[in-house]
Amino acid sequence: MSTVAKWGNSLAIRIPKNIAEKINLKEGTAISITVTDNNIVITPKKTKYTLEELLAGTNSKDFDGEYDGGEPVGEEVW
Numbered sequence: 898m899s900t901v902a903k904w905g906n907s908l909a910i911r912i913p914k915n916i917a918e919k920i921n922l923k924e925g926t927a928i929s930i931t932v933t934d935n936n937i938v939i940t941p942k943k944t945k946y947t948l949e950e951l952l953a954g955t956n957s958k959d960f961d962g963e964y965d966g967g968e969p970v971g972e973e974v975w
Contacts, residue, residue, distance in 0.1 A: 899911050899912070899913065912939075920941055921941065922939075922941055926941050926942075927941070927942040927944075928940060928941055928942060929942055
């Protein structure tokens with residue numbers, strides 16, 4: 898159980914460690930706070946990565962080259 902506390906001109910709550918771990922919530926995580934049916938909903942925002950960030954730490958050995966998926970079998974356009 899948590900208790901609401903005053904933090905400057907705002908209110909604050911502590912999120913128990915076990916709950917934070919369940920949704921991978923860490924210090925500095927961006928969140929959105931909404932109210933739904935008189936409940937407060939806290940949702941971690943998904944991080945948008947750049948292509949460079951996604952490929953960081955990879956090298957040409959990590960890729961096997963191109964893959965041929967074969968001839969079209971439906972209405973796809975090649």
